[in-house]
Amino acid sequence: MRIMHISSPKTWRGGEQQLIYLMEELNTLGVWQIVLCPFNSMVHKYCLKNHLNHVTYFKGFSANPMVAFRVSHICKREAIDLIHVHDSHAHNFAVLSSVLSKNEAHIIVSRRVDFPIHSGALSMFKYNHPRIARILCVSAAIRKVMLPFIDDESKLEVVHSGIDLGKFKNVKLDQDLRAEFGVDEKTTLAGNVSALAPHKDYQTFIRTAKRVIEAGKDVKFLAIGDGPLRKEVKQWIEEADMSNHIILTGFRKDVVAMLPQLDIFLITSETEGLGTSILDAQAAGVPVVATKAGGIVEIITNNENGMLADVKDDEMLSKHVLHYIENPEVRAQHANHGKKNVERFSKQMTAQKTKEVYESVLGRLRDIPVKE
Structure with a gap:
């Protein structure tokens, strides 16, 4: 052919x-x-x-x-x-x-x-x-x-x-994420990799992060990527008084090295065809909190290999993030299940x-x- x-x-x-x-x-x-x-x-x-x-x-x-x-x-x-x-x-x-x-x-x-x-x-x-x-x-x-x-x-x-399942094996951490952004070892790192675009619903991401911070947790949130809404997202972060808690990293070529350094992957999409960034997170051994947008539910089984909430439900999303922070054994279990699950998506x-x-x-x- x-x-x-x-x-x-x-x-x-x-x-x-x-x-x-x-x-x-x-x-x-x-x-x-x-x-x-x-x-x-x-x-x-x-x-x-x-x-x-x-x-x-x-x-x-x-x-x-x-x-x-x-x-x-x-x-x-x-x-x-x-x-x-x-x-x-x-x-x-x-x-x-x-x-x-x-x-x-x-x-x-x-x-x-x-x-x-x-x-x-x-x-x-x-x-x-x-x-x-x-x-x-x-x-x-x-x-x-x-x-x-x-x-x-x-x-x-x-x-x-x-996805390329092999790219997360034997990853060389050329850049320490915590050192680069001045994040303490005891601080939880939560974030995602996605375009700063309307369908990624960064307003819900910001509201979720704010709820977690207001619950008294020591968390730094990273938005890894760039896109047409960068200016707006930055403004929303400032308006929510979250500039000290959310970092816009911009476009990065070292995503493969960055992902495994996250403790929690948080994605708040309003629409999503499948969600290959979620697959990458699972391959990197990072537990996922996500919305039930599009094909995400075909990847994540709630409370088994990740946690799900309805689209725009920042209250439930924040509860899931808090659950992972307070229960590291659950976080590790879901990460292990995620690694096995992602083998279906090579x-x-x-x-x-x-x-x-x-x-x-x-x-x-x-x-x-x-x-x-």
Whole structure:
């Protein structure tokens, strides 16, 4: 089989990491692939550095017909069997390629966000286009959200995202987190790794932290990451009089070394496709307190390998954090259970399941013609 992936962001977030994990693991499974990505994007730079098969394009805008024609050209030149699109704009380009130049390659769509698609005619058209062979949802929660919008529900499949389980083994702690931020050894370190973005609901994070501090606990909270709401989050922290208790670390390249140094991982998302940062925390041996957003409930079993609360329920979230602080044996137990649980979410397993989807689609298409 010959697969072309399409990516459209110039930045690097969870979706781009999942694309690279998938490509690298499919390579080990003997699948021929090429990725079409924006020139000078983070994916482009990674492919150059790591010798992954790729071609580039200049995006322009989200429905650029010139990109669609480039998709068609590459499909014809490389005899592509399937196009795998990894974001909404990539999806646009693939469907446009079929519409404008009669590209016959079928399309696999990865869906990683748990909010409904727009119910307008264009969105319904692109998700139900006859060339769409499968929509891979990274959680059952996303599949449920997508069901009302998809004419043929058999095209919806769940393939969980996966992580690199090996990256937290034998981690070298080049930077002592406590020393860097002046945190005493007796102080509990709680935090998360995520973009400072609206769906991460940092207002609930701040309210939760404030409740814990008001309960008289010695805790320092870290928000590891950057994003469009950095200025607003900083302002919310100041307004809550929490500047001495919450640290915005900004973007970090040493997350693998930072995560194991946390005592508690606290994530307060309002929406979440699956929650790969939670998987990372479990792999690093850190117990998790999280909201029941999206696919998080497919990772965390409450009071077994983590603690769950309803979205925006800062009172219950703070009670869970306090429970972990006051019961270190429970914290250790949940961390151990988390390490065992996360083995279900390896990048190797994601690639194997995705390959099986490719094989199933190609086998079916040999027997069933597409109706235009």
